[in-house]
Amino acid sequence: MGSCPVVAPDPTPTAAAPEGPRDPLAETARPDVVVGLVAAPGAALEVADELAADLAGALRERHPDVAWDVRVVEDGLVQPPADDAEIVAAARGRLLVEEWDLAVCVTDLPLSVDRRTVVAHASPVHGVAVLSLPALGAVGRRRRALQTSVGLVAALLGDDGGDDPEALRRRVRELAADTDGQDGVGFTARVLSGNLRLLVGMVRANRPWRLTISLSRALTAAVAAGVFALITPDVWLLADRFGLARHLTVGLGSVVAICATLVVGAELWERARSRRVRKQVALFNLATVATVVIGVLTLYAALFLLALAGSLLLVPPGLFADGLGHRASLGDYLELAWLTSSLATVGGALGAGLESDEAVRDAAYTHRAGQDG
Incomplete structure (x- = not known):
């Protein structure tokens, strides 16, 4: 399968400083998107711990309509050698167990496509992205990790850089919204009708x-x-x-x-x-x-x-x-x-x-x- 680049945002995203006291009621009223940072033990976990607060702030700045909850867990997921598909499958399993909306796996394993080293992979259908720590280099690693992670979340949301901003905001709200109701076909029909734009974006990204x-x-x-x-x-x-x-x-x-x-x-x-x-x-x-x-x-x-x-x-x-x-x-x-x-x-x-x-x-x-x- 071919691959297309995940475009990192031009400016370096930084956590937005609050302009005043937050209203707890307003915070809880907004739907939340839970992003899991799954990190391998060692250097990857250190990067994930440093990244969590900055990533939450950057995502709040880009998508203020929802509350972003970034959680870090330590898990090696797979035994090397392993390819990106195995890592995505293992991270998907952890995502379902933890009941997250999206997951970014920080790994110390190298990633490649057609024998070409890459920084990261994103699978919008799985809601999982993989960030390769070795590909970040030794200089400016925290800044590059943040830029790439924000780009990965954008890819998981179906943001290809040329989309209508309002349509992207709707997809984010659809991802965050809980769908209650009956089980079975009726529930699936409600998910389909209420998340049609999000679903179309996932399928389109899947080519x-x-x-x-x-x-x-x-x-x-x-x-x-x-x-x-x-x-x-x-x-x-x-x-x-x-x-x-x-x-x-x-x-x-x-x-x-x-x-x-x-x-x-x-x-x-x-x-x-x-x-x-x-x-x-x-x-x-x-x-x-x-x-x-x-x-x-x-x-x-x-x-x-x-x-x-x-x-x-x-x-x-x-x-x-x-x-x-x-x-x-x-x-x-x-x-x-x-x-x-x-x-x-x-x-x-x-x-x-x-x-x-x-x-x-x-x-x-x-x-x-x-x-x-």
């Missing part, structure tokens, strides 16, 4: 259209199944006789099959461990399903276009007409491409079942990478 490109086995199986279907006369007859209802059923079934294989097979679905994190888990699951569905639909559309081009190039009209028993029209080619893309997607589902869980997770969740250290 779902790049999902299947990274799954080589699924893509290979889909193309192979499509080629086989395209040159099989029996498939020509089925495409001609199916009718709209059957084409829709087969197409929908193929999309559901590959989506279920990816989500269930790679264990991408989370379960809420407590009532406090139900909203966050619901958002994560909705973003995951949306990412997979959009990615699979992108694959389906690409397969349809390839099947249509292949049928026009490889299936001569005379031979096609002989196989159908009547004159072949453009509509017949469209029907053949439709059925071929559906069968190819089923083949992709079989290929997706052969992918490792790690490969599916890496493909499903984009990590936004920071600048070289």
